[in-house]
Amino acid sequence: MTTASTHCLLEMYEERHELEDYQGGVPRWCSGCGDNAILTAVQRLCRDEQLKPEKTVFVSGIGCSSRFPHYMKTYGFHGIHGRALPVAEGVRLARPDLHVFVNTGDGDCCSIGAAHWIHAVRYNMNMTVFLHDNQIYGLTKMQASPTSPKGLKSNTTPRGAYLDALQPLTVTLGIQNVSFVAQAVDWIPELLYDTVKAAFHHRGFSFVRIVQRCPEWLPKLFEPVLHDPLRVQLLHHEDGLQPSPGLRAVYKNQLLHDPSNLDRAREIASVADPIPVGILYRNPEVPCYEDLRRTEHIRTPELIRAGLEAEFDRFTVWPQEAAG
C-alpha cells in the first residue's frame, strides 16, 4: 500500500537503465566465443524489461559460461561446480522478490550437476536457466563433456568420444513438471533474444539450451551449420516464437510447432540435424514449488524458534512422566 503521491514520486524518480548499466566488466571470454552473444542478449533483455539491478541475480556454477555473473552489474553468485541450480532454488525461496537467472554449462549442468538439474525441472521454481552448451570443457582446456559429439577427440578422449552425445532437451522434456523448454543458437541474435525473452516471461522453470560455438577448442564444429542456413530449423507458432520476415527469408527451413504439444516437442528435440530452434514446449499451468510451499507465516526468528521448541517438546521426557 502506498499513497498516490508515492506512486507519482516513484515514477518521477524512476531511473531508466541503459544497456551499459548492466555491464559489469570486460568479459575475459575468447574473441568469437558464443558466450558474448548470450551476454548481449541477456543484457538487452534486462534493459528492455527495465529490471532493477538490485532485484536481479545471476547464479552460476563452474566453467567458461559460469563467469557470466561477473559481467553483469547485478547481484551474482558464482557457485561451485554443478550446484548452480540448488543455490538458485535457495535464492528463489528466500527472496521471492528477485528475478533469478542461472547460467550453467554442459559440463556443469549435464555431468556433475545432473541430479540437481533433474530435480530442479521437477520442482519447477520460477527462474530462467541458460544452458550454455559448447559441447566441450573449455575452461580446463578441452576435455569431452556429456554433450560432446561421438568421435570427438579431446584430451580425455584421444581416440575419439565413445558414446553418443547426451541430448539435454530430450532429458528435460522427459521429466515430470517440465514447463518450458526452448533452444537457441548463439549465432542468430534475433532468435536468441526472442527466446530469452519468452523464457523470462514464462512463470516456472524456463530451460533454454543455447548451442554455442567454442572458437578456441572446437572452431570447426559448427562451421558447416553456419554456412548452411537450412541446417537450422525455425520453430514458429502463434503461441511460440514468430520470427521476423527478414529472418524467415534467410532461414527457410521452418516448422510450425504448437508448444503445448509435449509428444511432438520430444520428437523434435531428438533431432540433432537440422538444429531446431524456438520454443519446444510451454505449459503455464504447472504449479511452481515456491507457490505450493508458500505460507501465510513470515519466517521470523521468533516463528522458527517457536517451531523448534514445539518440535523439541515432542521428545521431552517430563520429570513426572519419567518418574511415573
Add this chain to the structure above:
Amino acid sequence: MDASRRAHVAFHLTGRRTGATSLDAVEGSGLRPALFARYRDLNDLRYDFPLVLDAGGGTLAESWSGACDRVLKDIARGEDGDRVSRHVLRLEREVRTAVASGAKGPLSALWARAAARLSSEDEPLVADSLNQAKTALGIDGEVADCDADLPRHLLTHAWSLTQARKAAAFRADLDRLVRGLTDILRADVAHSAEGCRADHLRAAVGGVDGDEIDFDALARVLTTAAPAATLAPARRRRIEGLIAALQSQDFYPAYAFTFNRPTAALAAYRGRLPKMAALAKAVAVAELEAQHSYREDRHDALFEHAGPDTLDPRDLGAFPDYFVSANARDLDPAEQAALLEMLSSGLPVKVLLQWDDLLDESPVGDGHLGLDPRCRQLATMAMSAGDAYVVQAPSSLLYQMRERLLGGMAYQGPALFSVFSGAGGQTDGLSPYLCAAAALESRAFPAFAYDPSAGSDWASRFSLDGNPQLDRDWPVQPFVYEDERHQRASESVAFTLADFVACDRRGARHFARVPRADWNGGFVSMDAAVLAGPGVAAGAVPALLMVDSALALQRVIVDERLLREVRRCREQWRSLQELGGVHNSHAERLVARERDRTGPPREAPAQHAPAVVIPEGQSAPAEVTDGPAPGQPYIETPRCSTCNECTNLNPNMFAYNENRQAYIKNPDAGTFAQMVEAAESCQLSIIHPGAPRNPNEPGLEELIARAQPFQ
C-alpha cells in the same frame, strides 16, 4: 354486449363494482397467482434455502439442499446407499422445517436436534447414516432462511470475510515494514562501537562455539575494520517515528466499521480521515525507507503536504470498508443524501439497502398502488456515479448472486447492494421467498449488477444475469390444469406486475373475481393487454389466472390503473434491457442499416485471403530489402553475435550499437587491410569490405582478391 360483460368493462375502466354485478371482491379470498398453485408448502420443496453461512470462510455460503446433495454424492454408495439417502433427506427436511418455524443457530446445533428426533423414531441405523453424513459435511455456520434478516446476515457475513482477509494482509504488510525498519536500526547498532564490543559479539554468536572464539580479538578487528558510517540522526528519528506510528494504528481492529445509518458512517469516516491519511503516509514513507529509497531532498517536501486530499482509492483499499446496513423505510432525505454522497465520492463503503416493501400509494393521490420510485432511482443514481459497484437482487436470488456479492465486497470503491427481502408482511400467507421471487419474475425488482472494474464500457460492466427469460417483457411459463370436463388443458401464462400486486392485500381493490358462470370470451391476458396498448379492443378486459385455497382456477379482472402501472413497469424493464444489450435499439438500427446496405447475406467465398501457413520444410517468401550503396563497406548488424573480433581489431572502425551489435562506425578510421581481416575473422561472414577507400594502400590487389568472397 351482455350485462355481465358490460359490468366487467365498467370495473376495468372505473375500478368499481356496480351493485347489479356479480363480481366478487378478492380481499380475504386467499387467491394467489395460478403459477404459484404448486408452491403451497415450501418445506416440501428442495430449493436454495436455507443457507449455511460458512464459518470457515472457504465459501460465502452453501445452500442446505446443495450441501446434502454433495454429501450424498460422496457417501450414498453401495448397498447402503438407499438407506443413507433416505435418512439424510429426512434430516434435510427436518432441519428446513425447523428453520422455517423460527429455529436459529449454527448448523451443528440444528443438526444435532434433528438427528436426535430422527434417532428416537423406530427406524434402524439412522444414527449410522447421519454420522457418515456429518463426517462428510465439512461445513458449519449460522443457518439463514429466506426471511427479513437474510440480506443483513448474508451481506454482513460477506463483509466480515472480506475484511478478515484485508486485515490479515494489512497486518502482514505492517509487520513486514516494522521488521524491515527495525532491522535497519539493529544493523546500525551492530555496526556501532557498542555493537562491536566483545560481550555483544559473544551474545550474538550464542553459546555454541563460544569458547572457541577470541571475542576480544574479534572486537578489535571489527572496531578498526568495520565501516564507520552510522544512521543520520534525522533518519533514525524518522524510522523510530514510523515504527511507533505503524505499531499504534487504530484501524485494525480498534474502530467499529458497521453502521445502521449512512449519516453515522459518513461522520465516522470524516472523523477518522486525518488519522487514515497519517497512517497511509507512514506506510508510504516506511516502504521507501525499508527499500533505502527515501531521499530527503526529493521526498521531504512532497510528503510534508501529503494529507487527506492526496488519498486515492488505492490507498483507501487497504483500510477497512465501512459497512452500512439500512432499511429503505428508515431512509429519510438526509440519510438518502448521505448515502448518495458516499457512493458518488468513491468512499470505501459497502451499503446494504434493504427493501421490505416495493409498493407505494401513488404520490399524485389518485388512490392506486404503484412501484416505489425511490427503489429504481437510488440504484440508477449509484450507477451513474461511475465508480460504484451496484448489485440489485431479491433475496430469493442472493445465493445465486453470491459471486457478485463477494465481488462487490472486494471491489476497491463504494458498493451498493439493493435487496428486496419480500418480508413486508402485506401478503396473505405467501412466504418471503415466494414474494421475492415474484418480484423478480414480474420485473418489479429485476436483478442486475454493475461492476466498474470489469471493463470500460457498459457491455463489460452491466449484466442482467439472473433474470428469467431475459429477452422477453415477462417470463412466460406453461400452466397445466384440469378443465370442467376433467380434461388436461394447458396455456402459456406470463407473470406480470399485476400478478405481483395480486399477492399483496393492499392491491385487492384493483382486482375483481369473475364467477365461473360469467366467464366469457372477452378476457385477454395481461401481457396481451399491455402489448395492445391503450386501445384494448372494445369489450376486452385483461384478466389474471389465479387459484383459490382449494386450488380451483379463478379468473380475476384487472382495472385500468393497475394496467397503466404494468405498462410503466415494462418500460422500465425495457430500458434495463437496452443497458444490458438485449434488444438494444441502437444496435438493432445499425444492424438493419447494414443489412439494407449490403443486401441479404450470401454464401460468399472467403473475403480475405487465407492465412499463409508454411508447411514443414517449405520456404517462406523472401523480404525485399534495399541493399547498401555499391562499393560501400557494411555489416549485417542484426546478425552480429557480439563476438568482439572486429571491435578488438579496430575499435575506431567497428563499434557496437545500443544493442551491442557491430556496425561500421568510420570506414576511414583504418585500412582496407583491417577491413578484409575483420571480414575473414568474422565467423558469421557478415562483414562486407566493399571497395578500398585509399587507392594508394599497399598490396591492394591481393586484398581485393581476399575480400572478394565476402562482397
